[in-house]
Amino acid sequence: MSTRWTVRNFLWGEAPSTKQERSLLLKLDFFILSYTCLVYFTNYLDRSNINNAYVSGMKEDLSMEGTDFNKVLTIFTCGYIVGMIPNNLMLQILPPRIWLPLCQIVWGVLTFCTSAVTNVQQLYAIRFFQGMAESSTFVGTHYILGSWYKPGELGKRSGIFTSSGLAGTLFSGVLQGAVYSNLNGVSGRSGWRWLFIIDGVITLPIAFYGFWLFPDVPATTKVFYLSEEDRQLATTRLRGYVEVKHSPLSWKLAKRVLTRWRWYACSLLFAISGETESFGSNNLMGQWLKAVGGYSVEQTDYYPAGVTAFGIFSTLVCATWTDYTQVRWPVLLYMSGSCIVASICILVWGSPTGLKFFAYYLAGASYSGQATTFAWANQICADDDQERAIVLASMNMWNNVVNAWWSIVFYPATDAPRFKKGMIAMIVICAATIAVTGLVWYLENREHRLGRRLENRTTSENEQEEKQTVVRLT
Template identity: 25%
Template sequence: MDGITQAKQDAVTVEFVKPGPLQQLPLPRELVQLNDDELAKLEKSLVRKLDSCLLPAVIILFLMNILDRNNIANAKIAGLPDTLGISNAQYNTCLMIFYVGYIITQIPSNLIITKVRPSLYIGLVTAAWGIVSMCQALTHNFTGLLLCRFVLGLVEGPFLPGVFFLMSCWYKRSELPPRIALLYGANMLASAFGGLIAAGIVARMEGKLGRPAWEWLFIIEGSMTIAIALFVIPFIPDYPGTKRWWLENEHQILADWRLQNENAGLVDDDPKSLIWGLKQALLDPKLYMFIVLQMALITAQSFNNFFPSIVGTLGYNDTITLLLTAPPYAFAFICSLAISFHAAHEQERGFHIAIPLAFALLGNLLAMFVPSTGGRYFSMFLMTAGSYSPYNLCVSWLSSTLPRPKAKRATSLAIVNLMGAGVAHFYTSYMFPDSQKPRYYAGGGVMSGACLVCAVTALGIKWHLNRQNAELERAEAEEGRLAGSAISGMKTGSRPDGVVAFRYVH
């Protein structure tokens, strides 16, 4: 009896040992011979290779994604409505219908991508939207343009959530914010260079081969997308454990181990069906907080499809107007990088999202009420930098908050992107009618409200995750229970619990 009692005490003593630092997961047998310095060197080599191949490939593709999505705004300045004989309401409907197609394919696509080769899938999807983008130049009326925009949304929908998911399979959560900042910087650079490219095409291609300049805009940018998509496929990896010519076997093993190591030791796999992964995402209340956050943020950015028209209210000609669209986006790109690197260094998200939105709110108010041309143009810098800078933090924050299993993370990213970058555009496409030039009070008012909602939601999520961290610490200290079942969303006993400590980033 005494022996049983002593054994029980020993078991309790072991059970209540508080976990050490995150780096407590045993090394795979292929890497066990490496000392700490060799392991650190191998990890630096892995990250350097990812930054040299994966990151540039998806940045270039996203740049083309935004160019092909938003070039209709530049085409409008170049005379598309007059050539096709469409009204302002019909043009806005063409903007909106893109997002109908966009939301249809996102969740199914991010479930499929967990079972196929992402390199081929992402590359071929990109080439497909390049073809559809070129087809917009062949339209002759409202119906043709409407159908093209709908199909373009269908084939562009899989790209962004798929890329976010793929990056989360390779980069640690501390590495994601600055890299998603660089990725999302392609959005701002595309918006900046899109205006410059459009200005060049409008100035030089009008009437070439009997075509108006806006048709050449679609043809040139669409053909560029196809060529680039086929070129970058070899530089996009699949999942850790699959061969790639620029990744050694040790890099593959290390990539898988280090992500397990920071996610309670849980393997990034899906032992059940894809529908099960979808269900796990929908049952997590944190998903709905991020949906509100993302929808409010995209609403705060809703000027982007109308930005050339908004800048046009300053009173300059078409070419100068297109050129003036570039500097605000270039400034937003710089601010986004600075905020993301600082957030990654500080391991903080809530304040780094809320504070830029305060500047976006100020920009909206200045745009509506400041009378001078210089003041209104300055307000556009605040609008773009304040609303674009937090985006990459929201995406990386979601990925690290719902990290396991693979299908749950992929579905969560798709759902949030669907609601934010998709459904939000159903109403934002009609927020800037030409009848409200030059102040656009309705659009400015809605964006101002969205800035407030987004900032408050970010602080609310921060508070909630801070409380959950306190609960995890209490469970570890008092019950000896680690975070594996808590972050995986699985029933206790369905798989091994976590083996290392886990904390939410807030």
Template identity: 35%
Template sequence: MSTVVAGLAYAQTVPDDVRHKPDSRARWRARYLWDTLDKDPKERWFLFKLDAILLTLASLGYFVKNLDQTNLTNAYVSGMKEQLRMNGNEYNTAISIWTVGYIIGQVPSNLLLTRVSPRIWIPFLEFCWALFTLGSYRIQNVQQLYVMRFFVGLFDGMQYIVGSWYRADEQVKTTLGKRAVIFHTAGSMGQLFSGFLQSATYDHLNGVHGLAGWRWLMIICFFISFPISVANLVFLPDMPWKAKPNWMFTEEKLKLANTRLKKEGRAPAQRISLAKVMLKFTVNGNAVTQHVWVLPWLYVYWNNSVNLYNIMIFWLKAFNKPGKPPAYTVSQINLYPLPSLGVNIITAWIMAWISDGPLNGRRWPILAFASTWNGCIAIGLLAAPLYTHRATRFVLYYLAGLSIGISGAVLLVVWGRVMF
């Protein structure tokens, strides 16, 4: 659910006549530790509540989204390939069909969010993809797999809500990197958990009630995902201009949120028109902007180049030949690639704090570093013999996890330039 990035935080603005004046120590703490630490106590408490609610819900949603997305890979190397008689191209087709569903679902889902409350629409999406994940345990052939993966992608999320509670300058400067990394590393944790879950499921449930371990994985993923949709239904706040006072946000706090948006000149969501759509594609109505036409394509290229570590799980399975004792067990195939995700999570947090702090909100230095690093890893994997230098390739696959750690920063650059 790339979905509930909606209000990942409430960036701080109060009326000028009552603005809190932080001292230099408070400003240092806000820059290098957490951006609310230089605010007055009332605003800090409000920000804490908003972060606690929205960051938690967004992270849980992204966690189960990646769990349900990654389980196909873990299932494929854990018996699905053999049971459904799949070849490599059919696996790639299943991935592509998921992507097609994802792309098709993005625009209508985001448009509906301007008309339907997020606390209704987002839980509905989460429940639907959980339901189709559950349905995957019953599939008997690859065609049924294609159908299930399409709908899991179709009901995947939207990143429209990034900015519902934010000011534009706060989205691309020094306050968002830390929150973005919490959200994005939740996705990596979902992948990490999927590997551990498939390993444990195969060891303890494979064959129980006549079901293969990979089928049990789909069932368990549903029972993990469903409560998250219920939690969003109960706790997810509405857009600031639609929200009503409740136990989370009083009328006073909602007024403050809307005052912030008005001071920036931002109005509540309005009906979509062709003129408004074209405005995002032009500058002053006549020149095509690089932000729309260049940055999204750069994100596509980057996203398709930084997943080198994902190859490792298939590389390990390739050592197991039919009719011969397996070189790696199913549990080992699922577990051995996981350290790369650990590298991903750790380096993502480090780079987020550096970009928000010492780099003062500049994202390009870490993007340049990580892209260069990724290129070096790709060259190293190309040069290392495929089956005879296992230790070298293990190290390279693990170090490849660093490159994906900048995903939050990449999204900040693309989102900030295109939307604002």
């Protein structure tokens, strides 16, 4: 095999053997990834703008005090938790091309509303319902990706999707800095209010794109750009990898989910490992810069973008590597190790400012585990379509259950700039992530061993039965 094809296979997976399958993958990559990445970009843009708005004048305009900012984050998280599983179950009832864009329209309108709030109580109410609507995107997309792609194709697509959300966070800081410089005070509106208006304008057109071109799942797709042969191939190419049958919901689903290890172990894994993202999700670097002083509003918006930039780089490299090797767990070790080093550097408060910048940027590695963990769960639950939908939703739900109180306890705004107890908590959570990663790896391998034994025993019994039949006939 030539070097060119070796590099191509590493970066994008093994090329399909037929022209029709190559054409199908090209269509899927364009229409699925273009829409889901744009949705997640606006999802994170609309979500993370609250962090940038807070350090760009919203705190003063709304007279926010103490832990008001942490409460805003927590209330959003509560809405996110409430909407998680219902949103993923709705994908079993309504076509994803209807439900996902509809939710996007809801949160886009709420983003517009945020620009007009006059007190923090109004902000609480809007962010709760925005969280409910936005919870449809992340786990819904991972479910869709797992419905179309083989395990060797899944990690890098998950990584690209996840990175698009990080790009929204990255762009939000740059956008807020530009808005503050150019629109602050225009038409009597503060710069942070203009940010929400612009975010809403960006969000709504993408929803209409989804209504038109998003392909649903293989069993129900009716989009014009997939022929009947494409639809059949989309199903047959996944046999032996992913359960593609679309069955009606029943109470048997609850029994299957609750009597297997997958729901418990995968939920525990992301409930814990997802908290490593606290560096970025709580904008600790931005709060640190604002608290120590000496930085302009624009610098406070721009500098934390480095955390997200390194997160995007780590996510894409790790996702590509895991697809090539078909081994997911080392990424979680890399992520945990990076966050432990970053926490120690920040805990040693007498360390140089440059080292603290390095530590916060290194902590961007925490984002690399997100795509890998959900690709791993898709792979683990590939033989049961409905269980996969529940497990993916539950993973994100339990992570957000922890998120609901984690920032208030360990990262209150009043602890800026040091966040001492938060850094200690980060070290503990990273150690726990390593332990649970080992547990999931063990349980997955045990299931595979038991499955092989059962398969071998069944084959042996069938062969024995055939021999006895031959003997009787002779």
